[in-house]
Amino acid sequence: MILSWFRNRRRRRILAEHFPADWQRLLERRLRHYRHLPLEQQRRLHQIVQVMVVEKEWAAASGLEITVEMKVTIAGEAAVMVSGHEPPYFFDRLHTLVIHPGTVRFSPHQAARNQNLPAGDFDGIAWHRGPVVLSWTRLRRELMGQSPGHNVVLHEFAHHLDGLCGEMDGAPPLGDVKREQQWYAVTESEFFRLVGNARRDEATLLDHYGASNRAEFFAVATECFFELPHELRERHRELYDTLADFYHQSPAEWLPRHETTANLQTDADGNYVHIDLRRRRRSDHAR
Numbered sequence: 001m002i003l004s005w006f007r008n009r010r011r012r013r014i015l016a017e018h019f020p021a022d023w024q025r026l027l028e029r030r031l032r033h034y035r036h037l038p039l040e041q042q043r044r045l046h047q048i049v050q051v052m053v054v055e056k057e058w059a060a061a062s063g064l065e066i067t068v069e070m071k072v073t074i075a076g077e078a079a080v081m082v083s084g085h086e087p088p089y090f091f092d093r094l095h096t097l098v099i100h101p102g103t104v105r106f107s108p109h110q111a112a113r114n115q116n117l118p119a120g121d122f123d124g125i126a127w128h129r130g131p132v133v134l135s136w137t138r139l140r141r142e143l144m145g146q147s148p149g150h151n152v153v154l155h156e157f158a159h160h161l162d163g164l165c166g167e168m169d170g171a172p173p174l175g176d177v178k179r180e181q182q183w184y185a186v187t188e189s190e191f192f193r194l195v196g197n198a199r200r201d202e203a204t205l206l207d208h209y210g211a212s213n214r215a216e217f218f219a220v221a222t223e224c225f226f227e228l229p230h231e232l233r234e235r236h237r238e239l240y241d242t243l244a245d246f247y248h249q250s251p252a253e254w255l256p257r258h259e260t261t262a263n264l265q266t267d268a269d270g271n272y273v274h275i276d277l278r279r280r281r282r283s284d285h286a287r
């Protein structure tokens, strides 16, 4: 009670400040979504960024120096996801973000001390009820459009949202039974369709990584929803509508078709023949 009183008072102070002009220029330069967002969503994004930059603990790994630029970029990308919600949502259950300069990898020493650390190389990790861990190099590459359809911030923050109501199981908090039933009906059939595609090694719009389990399906579908909304709406209409209902927004209405759609080559029948599949990540959500 007292804590939330202090927090709310501090937030009012943060939000009374003007959004810095250099942050705005940075977002315009960095985030493909930002300048296309409807004004109301852009206003909420500013508030979310202001709060996240100040309130979250930003921890560096491997000697990285965390800059305001990194904080604004990451908070801005995460804010796009929830900018459809009124009142603004500040990821209140997330306290810490850990930024790695390159690939996220734990040393043998760290692994020996903590048996729960996943082994391997990761672009990011979302700990259940814990920090979100991100590779800055990976994020920069994606922001430069080198990996269409992929966005590690959207991916890991989707896991975070998924874990808000119990396990990370691909079912984020939906509010009521009717929406849960609709969610289940649509995502189950889409998940099994992707599992089949992946087994037959057929190229698909949704990354095969989403066939790993339902949690990954939700995270991969979220990336596609924001990064390639037109393609998702054309090919997976029900999934698109279900995600639009959850995120309270429809990116296909405001985001121009992806400049790098050319990378999603299709044959004469409209089947994908090449997609930059993410093969490296294994289970990047952890307990």
Ligand SMILES: [Zn+2]
Pocket: 155, 159, 215, 216, 219, 283, 284, 285
């Ligand atoms: Zn994942």
